[in-house]
Amino acid sequence: MRRKFEVIFSVAIQIEVDESLVPDDEWRTIFYSPIKNIKDVAEHLAFNCGVHGASLSTLNGWADQPDDKVLILRQPGGVILKWETEEVWEI
Numbered sequence: 084m085r086r087k088f089e090v091i092f093s094v095a096i097q098i099e100v101d102e103s104l105v106p107d108d109e110w111r112t113i114f115y116s117p118i119k120n121i122k123d124v125a126e127h128l129a130f131n132c133g134v135h136g137a138s139l140s141t142l143n144g145w146a147d148q149p150d151d152k153v154l155i156l157r158q159p160g161g162v163i164l165k166w167e168t169e170e171v172w173e174i
Contacts, residue, residue, distance in 0.1 A: 087171045096133035100125045101152035104145065114144050128153050 104124050106112045118127055131137045138150045 089169050089171050094134065095157070096129040097156035098125055098129045098133060099154040099156055100128060104128070104139075104148065104152055106144070129155075 100121060102121055105121055106115050106118055106124075115127070118124055128139065128142075131142055132139060132153055133155045139145050139148050139153045140150050
């Protein structure tokens with residue numbers, strides 16, 4: 084029997100982001116419509132660059148930007164601060 088779970092991990096990442104990365108052209112505002120301000124950009128880049136280790140220039144929408152516009156100050160380094168697991172249902 085297989086069982087399905089939902090696991091939520093919480094990590095803390097400190098990130099420094101250049102304000103010029105806020106989408107201001109038509110293509111980026113359409114492609115990244117939920118990203119409207121510097122906080123949204125920081126969350127998106129913390130996830131992609133901090134958690135997944137991507138560089139800015141490898142991300143769609145920012146490939147034309149130099150990597151030094153994002154600086155990860157502190158990464159989780161495999162340390163998970165908190166997690167929650169809930170069984171969703173039996174399969």
